[in-house]
Amino acid sequence: xxxxLEAGTxxxxxxxxxxxxxxxxxxxxxxxxxxxRALKRELERDRERQARDGASGVPRASVTRMSRAExxxxxx
Amino acid sequence: xxxxxGQIGKLLIxxxxxxxxxxxxxxxxxxxxxxxxxRIVIMHVPTAWVSVLAFAVSAVFSALYLWRGRPVYDHxxxxxxxxxxxFTALATVTGMIFSQVVWGIYWNWDPRxxxxxxxxxxxxxxxxxxxxxxxxxxRRQLSAVYSLFAFVTVPFLIFxxxxxxxxxxxxxxxxxxxxxxxxVTLEVGKIGxxxxxxxxxxxxxxxxxxxxxxxxVSEPGLSSETILRPSYDLAAGDMVARPExxxxxxxxxxxxxxLTANSALLNIEAPGTxxxxxxxxxxxxxxxxxxxxxxxxxxxxxxxxxxxxxxALAQREGSRL
Numbered sequence: 169x170x171x172x173l174e175a176g177t178x179x180x181x182x183x184x185x186x187x188x189x190x191x192x193x194x195x196x197x198x199x200x201x202x203x204x205r206a207l208k209r210e211l212e213r214d215r216e217r218q219a220r221d222g223a224s225g226v227p228r229a230s231v232t233r234m235s236r237a238e239x240x241x242x243x244x
Numbered sequence: 245x246x247x248x249x250g251q252i253g254k255l256l257i258x259x260x261x262x263x264x265x266x267x268x269x270x271x272x273x274x275x276x277x278x279x280x281x282x283r284i285v286i287m288h289v290p291t292a293w294v295s296v297l298a299f300a301v302s303a304v305f306s307a308l309y310l311w312r313g314r315p316v317y318d319h320x321x322x323x324x325x326x327x328x329x330x331f332t333a334l335a336t337v338t339g340m341i342f343s344q345v346v347w348g349i350y351w352n353w354d355p356r357x358x359x360x361x362x363x364x365x366x367x368x369x370x371x372x373x374x375x376x377x378x379x380x381x382x383r384r385q386l387s388a389v390y391s392l393f394a395f396v397t398v399p400f401l402i403f404x405x406x407x408x409x410x411x412x413x414x415x416x417x418x419x420x421x422x423x424x425x426x427x428v429t430l431e432v433g434k435i436g437x438x439x440x441x442x443x444x445x446x447x448x449x450x451x452x453x454x455x456x457x458x459x460x461v462s463e464p465g466l467s468s469e470t471i472l473r474p475s476y477d478l479a480a481g482d483m484v485a486r487p488e489x490x491x492x493x494x495x496x497x498x499x500x501x502x503l504t505a506n507s508a509l510l511n512i513e514a515p516g517t518x519x520x521x522x523x524x525x526x527x528x529x530x531x532x533x534x535x536x537x538x539x540x541x542x543x544x545x546x547x548x549x550x551x552x553x554x555x556a557l558a559q560r561e562g563s564r565l
Binding site for chain 2: 187
């Protein structure tokens, strides 16, 4: 314990801790960034597909959620 | 191609900030009177500057949202405010560590600490406001207006309030080029304030070219008093002895003497004064500002992308978000 915190080595210990924390944060950010971009790409593809289907006259299904109490559509 | 460049840029941010960490510990020299604690300036000041930039970006996107009404602007405004809050918290924590080393206490409600605490509360209130409103359009509109008003307080709380306070130990004059600790000119027997220390010039003694001042220094709350004896060389026109304030690493300097008026200019020598005059420290400091700004841009785009995705998914699912 004391050996690690002696004046000569303490600064290297502090540097190692700071670098480890930064590497951890960087990897975390990198992974989230990759996942966010993948999700965005997928959503864009989905949107393009929907637009294409709409333009080519492909029959589209629609779902209407009905209110159980009044029997009226609440969402389409 | 753009995506590949973006990836390379992000990788460079990682390497750049790792390089700053290495330089902070191994390349820049220790500063006299501060030891290794002076290294924290490489983290502390750039994070504070980036927080101002982030809040400014948040205000710009809030104004754009109010003008154009596009949800993407609101996403960027929120992402920038969150990043600003994160960087302000980092500046506060690094400042507290410095405060513990130099003032002997983590938090002493110094004007600088108080103003940054108020700033954190103001932006915490923005997040509370957002979470309290369910209707998306209303939430975006109100938080954009709030964000604009919140930004008005930023320059005042960061740049003005700590400087108009007479009693601050924050070394503005140490790190910000162009600003100076003015000191206090006292006639013998008169009382003045340096930082949060009351000082009284008891007398001036001359021995050849050396003038020594006897200065009574009182602790905040007048709990104890000490006599310090800074001195000044008339021939060289420079300070000689600069004793430290009791329990602090701040020094008391005798910057000028007027023997005819029997008065002296006393000043506080903040730790870190002249820190950036060292070339290696200055380069590392500037590199840290660039690195943290780039990191902010990355965080901003990443968080805004996540908010975009969240919003698009919510729209697809047909729910309101």
